[in-house]
Amino acid sequence: MVPPPPLRVLADARRLAETGGVRFELELDGVARQAFAVRWRGGIHAFVNSCRHEARELDFGDARFFDETCDALVCCHHGARYEPATGRCVSGPCAGARLTPLALELRGSELWCLGRLPQSPG
Secondary structure, three states, rough: OOOOEEEEEEOOOHOOOOOOEEEEEEEEEEEEEEEEEEEOOOOEEEEOOOOOOOOOOOOOOOOOOOOOOOOEOOOOOOOOOOOOOOEEEOOOOOOOEEEEEEEEEEEOOOOEEEEEEEOOOO
């Protein structure tokens, strides 16, 4: 399967504030999918925007993914909580499942998505 071409997510990744998020759309396996990137503890992490419980988007379309303590990404529909760096669900109806991670690359100040990131076991 041919990977999708790189997609520019942000013209200036420095504008993505700590615990801030940005939504974007990409094509995976020939299907348009909603996705998001967040900055957490200085790193930027991206995932397909689909809760593992009911395949609904985690946010209400406002790119707000963190809980009030900013230690987890939270599905706004059923409260599933995911580790921001790994996408692993730590509590909620899909505990143990993982969000689909996406590969990111900084090119100067631009943030690019390179498609699906291979998942490591565990």
